[in-house]
Amino acid sequence: MITRSPRLLQRTDAVSAASIHRTESWQTQLSRAVRDPRELLARLDLDAAWLPGADAGHDLFAVRVPEAYLRRIRLGDPADPLLRQVLPVTAETRTPPGFVTDPLAEAEHTPRRGLIHKYVGRVLLITSPACAINCRYCFRRHFPYAENSPSREQWQESLDYLRADTTIREAILSGGDPLASSDARLAWLVEELAAIPHLQRLRLHTRLPVVIPDRVDDALLDWLAATRLQTVMVLHINHPAEIDDAVIAACARLKDAGVTLLNQSVLLRGVNDDVEVLAELSEALFAAGILPYYLHVLDPVAGAAHFDVPDGEARALHRALRDRLAGFLLPRLVREIPGEASKTPL
Numbered sequence: 001m002i003t004r005s006p007r008l009l010q011r012t013d014a015v016s017a018a019s020i021h022r023t024e025s026w027q028t029q030l031s032r033a034v035r036d037p038r039e040l041l042a043r044l045d046l047d048a049a050w051l052p053g054a055d056a057g058h059d060l061f062a063v064r065v066p067e068a069y070l071r072r073i074r075l076g077d078p079a080d081p082l083l084r085q086v087l088p089v090t091a092e093t094r095t096p097p098g099f100v101t102d103p104l105a106e107a108e109h110t111p112r113r114g115l116i117h118k119y120v121g122r123v124l125l126i127t128s129p130a131c132a133i134n135c136r137y138c139f140r141r142h143f144p145y146a147e148n149s150p151s152r153e154q155w156q157e158s159l160d161y162l163r164a165d166t167t168i169r170e171a172i173l174s175g176g177d178p179l180a181s182s183d184a185r186l187a188w189l190v191e192e193l194a195a196i197p198h199l200q201r202l203r204l205h206t207r208l209p210v211v212i213p214d215r216v217d218d219a220l221l222d223w224l225a226a227t228r229l230q231t232v233m234v235l236h237i238n239h240p241a242e243i244d245d246a247v248i249a250a251c252a253r254l255k256d257a258g259v260t261l262l263n264q265s266v267l268l269r270g271v272n273d274d275v276e277v278l279a280e281l282s283e284a285l286f287a288a289g290i291l292p293y294y295l296h297v298l299d300p301v302a303g304a305a306h307f308d309v310p311d312g313e314a315r316a317l318h319r320a321l322r323d324r325l326a327g328f329l330l331p332r333l334v335r336e337i338p339g340e341a342s343k344t345p346l
């Protein structure tokens, strides 16, 4: 039985106000996400000329945009940096050499169903096959979730794997988006993990507090605050316009629950390939209590080549960013290379 932590009773006025204005549960918001390209264009006052490309991209990787994210996109602007992350386009049907379905070779590092063990001391658990939003550049857009969605019984195999390897210090819940799972399921899993003596940290890779800030509700905060594991949440925010008042309030609640907040971004053509945008992003992240952690260059996944920023340009942007920001606001520019023992700095 999980009990409420006293930390959770210390809420800011802004947080309380955000809760009062909530109208729908996160589950309802998730189920009502826009899933039709025609509806997406209509809602955003975009020309029907975008429809053939949107349909073609949608056939490869379905559209999914929750209302809370949709509200942050400018109407009638096909170049909006948030829209570019979610609108399928014709370019997704073109796959230049080097862009593949499994760019990080994850299939080679899956010793148990739903478990990826690539790095020393850390194991990643595919906790949910679903996301609240489908990001067009996602390196897992072709991931075989159906083959990697364990039942509760199959979870025992993964837990046995963690119990048997005393070098593992950290469990990473990923997906999909792990917070797309129910709190009952997550609370059970985290209790099982916390019972493994050599595990010290729990990490969650999630975009849900950003795209549906109401996901950060009491049920989530209860199990986060109750676990003995040190908890780190790595959010995924690419542009400062993604950080609105509701996101700031959600982050405040997570910090009240003792969660360390980090952010990883992907450097994306037409979204954030601009030093002013990246500097503003770092400032906005820190103001919301989130440390800029990684700036990833694009993983070469089939369907996302139009987002690619060449390495030379990425390095020049990062140098310019370094000249603008305090060191603790500068994310590390990295690439993930299959087979390497860690992320590779550029």
Ligand code: SF4
Binding pocket: 130, 131, 132, 133, 134, 135, 138, 139, 140, 175, 176, 177, 207, 236
């Ligand atoms: S896993 Fe992350 S990047 Fe990929 S679609 Fe889901 S939220 Fe977006």
